[in-house]
Amino acid sequence: MSGGGANGSDSKVETISRLAQWKIESFGPCSYRRSDAFKLGIWNWFLSVEKNRYMYIRLFPEPCRISKEQPPMARFVLRVSNPGPGRRPYISPVHERLLRTSDDFVWPIDSTFHGRFIIDVEFLDLKISPLNGGDPYSIWPNESMMQSLASKSTLRCLSRMLEEGIHSDVTINTSNGVLKAHKAVLSASSPVFESMFLHDLKEKESSIIDIEDMSLESCSALLNYIYGTIKQDEFWKHRLSLLGAANKYDIADLKECCEESLLEDINSSNVLERLHEAWLYQLSKLKKGCMMYLFDFGKIYDVRDEINSFFRHADRELMLEMFQEVLTVWKPV
The missing domain is CATH 3.30.710.10 (Potassium Channel Kv1.1; Chain A)
Known part of the structure; x- marks a missing residue:
């Protein structure tokens, strides 16, 4: 929980779970007040209220490195009420905003609130953007986090x-x-x-x-x-x-994982072995990759010493496919 500040004892904001509550004891018809910083999630926050013709409430993170590099995407609801009986509170719609500065969110209220009143902020979610880019993710446990755990x-x-x-x-x-x-x-x-x-x-x-x-x-x-x-x-x-x-x-x-892995490091010393494995286990992607390596990229010349032994043991249907590949690659223009 936050302590008092420059604006007096009523600048303190109490927090519990995802709720922050600011009790203002004295507020005149033309006043400005800013709360002490309060911690929620991984950021420090401020609330401010300004009264002129309207009451303007702002919510913003404390300017610092983390709020600059990874500003919060907040989804929240505000509620303003008098402590006395019989007064209906003002409740905001659900807001979802990227908050960097005090100008990113302002909620105007056409009301006569003065003296004592309470501002509640309930954070429904807080998201943070990864430093290396990508979609924001919740800092609180969600379904994907629970599945991961x-x-x-x-x-x-x-x-x-x-x-x-x-x-x-x-x-x-x-x-x-x-x-x-x-x-x-x-x-x-x-x-x-x-x-x-x-x-x-x-x-x-x-x-x-x-x-x-x-x-x-x-x-x-x-x-x-x-x-x-x-x-x-x-x-x-x-x-x-x-x-x-x-x-x-x-x-x-x-089987699929092995095929993908064997595709990654085809070279002259293993291409014939990989081609045999691809034929034996009916791995179409690996077979195509080996054929391309040998014929489209012309690496058949790098294995000419091994090819005779390979043909002596290769399946006839595989040899036919290889011959057809030769005709396809080297057909007259």
Whole structure:
């Protein structure tokens, strides 16, 4: 709460939650009064009132670096009332304004308020603009913030479940080690896993999944993705193994994520491998990217030593597509 100031004891503004209240004890027919600064949100504020023919009420932030660089977008309602019985208050419409100076908001009231009266300001919302640009966002918890907090809390719980093996109920055998996981989480992430535990298959009976085409490390990366705890470097290191697992277990979002990542760093040393992966897993965007790299950009000459080996093992339909791409790029003008 704010203290007294140069205008006397009645310059103090009391605040609670999102409400600010200024009790003015004495106000003449031709007067000007400004409140002490009061804190609400991340800004200091002032109220001022001026009486001439009309009463003019202003609300503005204290001039400072933050109000200059990140001025508040305020949505608020004002209420002016006498403390005595029987006097109807003046209530403003809902205002929404970007407030920088005392000229940005003025509310005129045609009234005979004098002597003692009260000004209430109820802030319905306060938004701030990011320093690097973008849309203003509320400084108070809103739906998106609650969703973000809930998501973080869920990820923390899932991380603990995986790392500490809390109530784990399925064992995964990899090519070089064993991992523990949870049937419910695996089933929610993959229709293939869900089918294992839904129907009378050996995995349902034994609570054991054999994933022997993945190493312990790469399968751990798969679980970290499913549980939402994977790190960027871990994903980058194991993305080819993750792509195979995403295709095998029908994890569509992981498959798409791997394809986008593999598109980002095509070069002469990996383009043929990427093209094979794109054909094997039916990744149209990755296949197109590899074809463009080889033929539109002429990098086929950089891999001529490897191309013979590639053709010996490549699918005939893929070889036909590559031949058709050559004819398209090098057709006579």
